[in-house]
Amino acid sequence: MDELFERGRNSFSILRLLLAAAVIVSHSFYLPGYGMDPLEQWSGLRLGEVAVDGFFALSGMLVATSLQGNGDLSRFIRHRMARLMPGFWVCLLFCAFVLSPITVVIDLGWNGLFKTSTFASFFGYVIKNSALLVVEPTLPNVLSGLSYRRINPCLWSLAPEACCYVLLASAWVLRLLDGKGRSLILLFAFLLGLMSLSGIAVHLLAAIGGAPLIRLIELGLHFLSGVLTVLYLKRLRLSVVVAICLMVTYGVCLAYEPLQFLRILFFAPMLAVLARVIPLHGRCDTLDISYGLYLYGSALQQVMVWLGFTGPGPWSFFVLSFSVAVPIALLSWILIEKPALRRWSKQRVNPFTIMPDRA
Numbered sequence: 152m153d154e155l156f157e158r159g160r161n162s163f164s165i166l167r168l169l170l171a172a173a174v175i176v177s178h179s180f181y182l183p184g185y186g187m188d189p190l191e192q193w194s195g196l197r198l199g200e201v202a203v204d205g206f207f208a209l210s211g212m213l214v215a216t217s218l219q220g221n222g223d224l225s226r227f228i229r230h231r232m233a234r235l236m237p238g239f240w241v242c243l244l245f246c247a248f249v250l251s252p253i254t255v256v257i258d259l260g261w262n263g264l265f266k267t268s269t270f271a272s273f274f275g276y277v278i279k280n281s282a283l284l285v286v287e288p289t290l291p292n293v294l295s296g297l298s299y300r301r302i303n304p305c306l307w308s309l310a311p312e313a314c315c316y317v318l319l320a321s322a323w324v325l326r327l328l329d330g331k332g333r334s335l336i337l338l339f340a341f342l343l344g345l346m347s348l349s350g351i352a353v354h355l356l357a358a359i360g361g362a363p364l365i366r367l368i369e370l371g372l373h374f375l376s377g378v379l380t381v382l383y384l385k386r387l388r389l390s391v392v393v394a395i396c397l398m399v400t401y402g403v404c405l406a407y408e409p410l411q412f413l414r415i416l417f418f419a420p421m422l423a424v425l426a427r428v429i430p431l432h433g434r435c436d437t438l439d440i441s442y443g444l445y446l447y448g449s450a451l452q453q454v455m456v457w458l459g460f461t462g463p464g465p466w467s468f469f470v471l472s473f474s475v476a477v478p479i480a481l482l483s484w485i486l487i488e489k490p491a492l493r494r495w496s497k498q499r500v501n502p503f504t505i506m507p508d509r510a
Contacts, residue, residue: 155389156216161426164435167209171444172473173202174305178449179469182299183461194405200366201405203308204373206445208419210312211319211377218323219381227323231316233495234442235283238488239309242446243280245479246302247273250454251293257458258295276302284310294457303450311367315374334382341375344368348412369415376419384420389427397421442488443480444473451475 155161177199180188190198218227251273255264263269272291279287288301327333347368380387387393397417404414435441452472455461462468 155423155427156213156220158436159433162429162431162434163209163213163426164433164439164441165429165431166205166422166426167439167441168435168444170202170205170209171441171448173205174199174445175448175452175473175476176465176469177202178304178452179465179472182304182449182452183456183465183468185461185465185468188465190405194411195408196405196411203370204415204418205422206308207312207315207370207373208377208380208422210315211374211379212381212419212423213377214316214319215328215378215381218319219328224320224324227320229495230492231313233491234488235309235313237491238442238446238483239283239306240277240281241483241487242303242306242450243277245447246450247276247290250450251276251290251302253454254293254295254457259292263292280306283313294453297453297457299453302453303446304453305445305449308370311370312374315371318371319374319378328378328382334379337375338379338383341372341379344372344375345412345415348372348415369412372415373418376415380419380423384423387420387423389424391428394421394424394428397424438481438484439488440477440480440484443483444476446483447479448472448476451479 177188177190177197180186180191181197188198190196190201214231217230221227252264255269269292276287276290285306288303288307290302293302294300322328322337327336348365397420401414401417401421404410404417452468455468455472455475460471462471
């Protein structure tokens with residue numbers, strides 16, 4: 152299985168691109184008010200939620216492999232910072248000083264835009280959210296009239312992903328990734344967390360912290376499932392038959408609500424096998440727009456919904472918004488993300504050693 156993570160010998164970039172597109176598909180249904188997306192109609196889980204699960208599972212696999220491979224904590228930190236932060240900061244600026252002014256000018260005119268308080272709110276949005284934790288998701292007089300007024304609905308997931316990186320680095324420092332005996336601690340933590348999402352435990356968690364706490368636990372377990380896939384499933388057979396079996400099992404867990412928490416067991420291994428059997432190895436490795444799609448796709452959709460550019464249905468809205476997001480994501484990769492990776496890492500970095508998160 153080690154060769155799966157070698158450059159050009161997998162389809163991780165394609166999977167990441169599909170997951171980013173799935174988030175935009177899901178938002179194409181509920182942001183303009185078209186109702187539930189197809190997966191939610193079938194299972195009760197939004198397609199965007201499952202896609203974010205996939206980002207965390209892939210991150211667990213690939214970041215654990217990266218950390219084990221180079222064994223340099225400072226380099227690991229530089230890579231993570233280079234991949235997440237520059238693109239995120241530019242996206243904040245884009246939301247505050249490109250998208251937001253469009254809605255203010257249309258709604259209040261140029262006089263409304265040039266008010267001191269308006270520009271103060273724009274700068275405040277960037278500064279307060281710049282540490283990756285989105286503490287101020289809305290802006291005054293921006294997207295007014297919408298019931299859901301977050302200028303960028305996807306940015307919330309980046310802080311939990313960064314926390315997963317910190318925890319993984321801590322596990323590496325404590326040598327919990329070395330040897331089957333010590334990594335049993337991670338396996339025990341995973342199984343304990345998984346059991347916390349079953350039956351009575353879910354109602355207890357809901358009483359303590361509500362749905363947000365349960366969601367954070369799910370994302371953390373998907374990330375840990377990816378790490379454990381690297382540690383324990385190196386002999387997993389990477390074949391079409393195994394991929395089909397894992398997909399069917401995962402589908403059964405999705406379809407039957409009492410078993411939905413068990414889907415976490417199968418998602419990371421399923422993605423690992425699909426990365427090998429999908430015959431698109433190396434595609435998009437040098438032109439990785441998935442993070443840019445995740446950063447900008449939903450923000451652009453929010454403004455398009457506010458402007459009324461939603462098309463006759465969710466699928467036409469998806470095509471329209473995806474077409475607008477792709478060029479911006481491409482510019483983000485070429486002008487921001489790729490140069491940051493080269494500059495901060497001081498050498499060429501495998502673009503799929505870290506994932507966007509991300510939903």
